[in-house]
Amino acid sequence: MLPATDTDVIVIGAGVAGLGAARALRERHIPCVVLEATSRIGGRAWTAYPPQLGGMWFEMGAIWLHWAERNPLVPIARAAGETLLRADELRQKRTFVGMREATLSEYADYDDAWDRYEAIADEILAATPDAPLAAVADRRSDDPWALTVEAFEGPVICVAEAEKFSLRDWRTNVLGGSNLVPDGGIGAFVERRLGAGLDIRLDTPATRIMWNGPGGRVSVETPRGVLSARHCIVTVSTGVLASGALRFDPMLPVATQDAIAGLPMGLAMKVVLRASGTDRLDLPLHCSVDRQITHRGERLMPFQCWPFGRDYVQGWIGADTAWALARDGEAAAVEFTLTQLRSIFGGRVDRLFAGGTRLVTRWDADPWTRGAYSWVPVGQADARRRLAEPPTDGHLLFAGEACHDGFAGTLSGAWISGLDAAARCIGG
Ligand SMILES: Cc1cc2nc3c(=O)[nH]c(=O)nc-3n(C[C@H](O)[C@H](O)[C@H](O)COP(=O)(O)OP(=O)(O)OC[C@H]3O[C@@H](n4cnc5c(N)ncnc54)[C@H](O)[C@@H]3O)c2cc1C
Incomplete structure (x- = not known):
């Protein structure tokens, strides 16, 4: 195991929530490392070019920028000169x-x-x-x-x-x-425009998060070594959280576990x-x-x-x-x-x-998603807010589509939740 490496914030997952958090931190010059389990960024925003479709671009996951008038990704796409098709x-x-x-x-x-x-x-x-x-x-x-x-x-x-x-x-x-649909695909847009300039470590799955350490530091184990930071923002899906594939040490408080159980993955x-x-x-x-x-x-x-x-x-x-x-x-x-x-x-x-x-x-x-996006059973309507609430001292935070009320299950919800988590790191 490599010796622990220090940074200010570790973000787990280079989906839209993780990229949103990392970009917000970079704008404030706060050192941040993004750990991504797979060999690409974008998560559930993924444009592929399947041979079955003759190599044409195809969205495996997200397709639309919903509610374009309020979607925070639309002005970013426009400013970057992207062509947005009026679906x-x-x-x-x-x-x-x-x-x-x-x-x-x-x-x-x-x-x-x-x-x-x-x-x-x-x-x-x-x-x-x-x-x-x-x-x-x-x-x-x-x-x-x-x-x-x-x-x-x-x-x-x-x-x-x-x-x-x-x-x-x-x-x-x-x-x-x-x-709206970015011409050429939303996953390609995310890859092209949202990841640039960030310190993203691909093929680096987090396996264990040790939080609540001395001074509130958080350490993250990966097969490539251990990273430690002041804050850690976890953006993996609730399917991954519920699976136990990512271990927390100590275990997450019951309130957080209940929130995760209240946000099952739909397909x-x-x-x-x-x-x-x-x-x-x-x-x-x-x-x-x-x-x-x-x-x-x-x-x-x-x-x-x-x-x-x-x-x-x-x-x-x-x-x-x-x-x-x-x-x-x-x-x-x-x-x-x-x-x-x-x-x-x-x-x-x-x-x-x-x-x-x-x-x-x-x-x-997909072991890194385990479903499409989260839904809420009757009586659990506050689960999204509860998951977004830091478990104890604010050094461990959750973000991602499941954490947003208003744009839940979408790219915009994921993005805003990432910005919110970054703001908490900046403030805390
Ligand atoms: C079929 C489908 C269609 C959809 N259509 C739309 C749509 O049209 N419009 C829309 O707005 N939304 C749509 N969505 C939803 C949208 O794609 C998601 O809400 C959004 O992409 C979620 O982003 P996220 O960052 O929260 O999570 P993710 O995109 O899942 O990002 C999490 C990242 O964490 C990584 N990861 C997981 N475990 C680990 C680990 N242990 N260590 C390190 N990294 C890890 C994953 O590989 C992933 O890259 C759709 C989703 C699907 C599946």
């Missing part, structure tokens, strides 16, 4: 009711359903501290779109089952505004099917497809079809179904996706996708 305006939308497209009045009713849904959620939360997300649709069983909104907001967007998911956490973090799985024929399912290029959900238990798999004119469709499935498909394997995920497409477009999808290449994302199998 909402470029994309056309198609909604199906069974195998036919929705009528104009159904589209209008569906559009309004989101406001109706939020209004009921507010009514429920005015009367009770928390409830499951499912309580909203239960109260509006006469609304033909309530279960579709529920399927989107629960399993699809928040990777959580509606019967278990905290309505209060959902309402705190529901996103508005517009979505989102992307399944990409590349067309082998010329049929484009009568859809415009760069089009999103969803369908009406009429009973609970029916799964919604929205599709991005022919994104940027490419020759594939990309389905997204979340929560328990994604975990089940992950257990059953990639062939099961592909068959599930084909079944979803058949239910809208019929047997032509088999001809179209027979022989085309496939790609299935596997965040479940």
Whole structure:
């Protein structure tokens, strides 16, 4: 083991939260070392160039800069001269009711359903501290779109089952505004723009964090040696924290352990099917497809079809179904996706996708993430705030998407939580 090396702040993880913290510290000239387990930066912002898709850029994880008007990464991207594509305006939308497209009045009713849904959620939360997300649709069983909104907001967007998911956490973090996509991919943007000039040690997993030491110093063990510092900011996912793969010595206080248990990881799985024929399912290029959900238990798999004119469709499935498909394997995920497409477009999808290449994302199998992002069970809506609270003397801090209330589960939440943790180091 190498002798302990000193710095002011050690950041564990070079995802967006860790990069945010390190940049904020660098701006204040505070020495900081970022330890990253893998051989790349960006974490769940990862643009890959898979051979199955002919080497085209593809987002394995995050795609959009949500709520662009309030997203702190948007001004950074603009200042750096990045081209930000207006995803909402470029994309056309198609909604199906069974195998036919929705009528104009159904589209209008569906559009309004989101406001109706939020209004009921507010009514429920005015009367009770928390409830499951499912309580909203239960109260509006006469609304033909309530279960579709529920399927989107629960399993699809928040990777959580509606019967278990905290309505209060959902309402705190529901996103508005517009979505932007950096041209060439968000992961590539993060790598190009957010890591520059930082002291990042790749392939250096932290294995044990010794905190509460003399003078409040923190030491971090890695296979390459020990590092010690005044502060340590831990930005790994709650999946990694809950797994015990990163040990804390002494153990974390019960309150922190409870907060981690209150932030389980959900799973989102992307399944990409590349067309082998010329049929484009009568859809415009760069089009999103969803369908009406009429009973609970029916799964919604929205599709991005022919994104940027490419020759594939990309389905997204979340929560328990994604975990089940992950257990059953990639062939099961592909068959599930084909079944979803058949239910809208019929047997032509088999001809179209027979022989085309496939790609299935596997965040479940990534040991440095262990899922896609965190969700909050009913009654645990303060878990994010509790995790962001330093356990004792402020020398050990947590940041990351799970720690933010307002932009939870997103790049912006991760980034802001990193800045907040850095500010605590600067102040303390
Ligand atoms: C499929 C998918 C789609 C998404 N879509 C969007 C989207 O469109 N828009 C959006 O805003 N957000 C989206 N997100 C969420 C967003 O990607 C995350 O919220 C954000 O990237 C989390 O950043 P983070 O820094 O908190 O964590 P991470 O990105 O997970 O960073 C943590 C880092 O810690 C490293 N690490 C783990 N253990 C150790 C260790 N022991 N030692 C050292 N390093 C370690 C990891 O390798 C990782 O690099 C999506 C996520 C997924 C998975």
